[in-house]
Amino acid sequence: MNKVIGIVGGVGPLAGLDLQQKIVSQTIAGRDQDHLTVLGVSRPSTIPDRTEYLLGQVAENPATALAAQVQLLAQMGAQVIGIPCNTAHAPPIWDVLRAELAGCPVQLLHMISEVGRFLHEHYPNVRQVGILSTTGTYRAEVYPQVLAGLGFTAVTPPALMQESLIHPAIYHPEHGIKSCGRVTERARQDLLVGVAALQAQGAQAIILGCTEIPLALTERQMGDTPLIDPTLILARALVREADEGKLRPYAC
């Protein structure tokens, strides 16, 4: 019996759809009926911005609203759940979320631990891992902390580049991907500068650590460096937990 997948959407709304589309693309299926059961809840109005919370700009921890969505999914029958938002995995949010879910009988996957597991399996020689992310994820050191526990060393852009190029590629009111609802040429160019900087700093793989970044950097590899899309890895992990026999081989 397959497990039912649940998706906490709305963080942001397109990231939940991106995850669900990747679940479809990573599933071995010849017709509609072969696809896995997926339940989705997208209630964005209730979830404070994760980055703003980590940066101290809003007081309410998004963990409470995220926990309510996980609980609703569990009531509906979801058994294995993912949250396609890197920043939500920062310990100040994730740890509170886990605590609020004490006793809730669902399997909540941790996207960033899944990325570490994936790197071990597919790129066993990689030790130095570059991270492109929002400044919230950057300052909270979400990836460095989790990856250190898995034997990796994280490489992040210099602070000035992070503030002036990487974060604005996502959030800038005029050219940021979130604000524009699409990838602007400026956003892609600025992220490419980030990729080159991380390569120069010794990154052997680069994690596109914000759900908007893979929209701008769609390549699976740049030069010798694999680019890792955590949403894709989370999709694969959800398919694996739901029905491992239906997981497509990973295409580099």
Next chain:
Amino acid sequence: MNKVIGIVGGVGPLAGLDLQQKIVSQTIAGRDQDHLTVLGVSRPSTIPDRTEYLLGQVAENPATALAAQVQLLAQMGAQVIGIPCNTAHAPPIWDVLRAELAGCPVQLLHMISEVGRFLHEHYPNVRQVGILSTTGTYRAEVYPQVLAGLGFTAVTPPALMQESLIHPAIYHPEHGIKSCGRVTERARQDLLVGVAALQAQGAQAIILGCTEIPLALTERQMGDTPLIDPTLILARALVREADEGKLRPYAC
């Protein structure tokens, strides 16, 4: 207070995601938190193929499984619900679905009636409406029957063209959109032949009456003929019912 939107997904899995993406694109929003609440259930393994049912190839009416998904969405809190599958709106399925939902306190939108309403509002001079669809929708005369009640005359391709070009563009094992999971050049070319034939038969607007067809014909207009995407119209109707103030103006 906004209404909560529910989506019966899985018919097919990508159509539900397409509808949800169009809800996002048709909503006036400046940040994640401005978007509407959307609940989705995609349980494709339980829903018999709608076209196969109408063609007598499977005995079980998909209405029962669809009703179960509507009821689950209602239990989760959905108040206005859409089903992004043209064939499910054929009376032999839809009428049974409505009967199974007697007493269920949700507003279930009828995608094809919404298309008629949209044509009246945006193209008031149109009377002859061309239809591209699966052979199940074609033989069940889903669009001709519903549109006739709204004052339109439906124009459909000749039977031979329907069987040999239009239906295979969606279902053919080697070049059909459903089988390939993407739009092949052959599928697009065959659908373009259908558009030209309907124009020659006097169609003043053409309905892309299967959720896969707008993936191949992304133009909003061909020559003087508007192409109508029922999934987009259903998305707009759901936004209108949830919170009319958030509905974007229609861009031709």
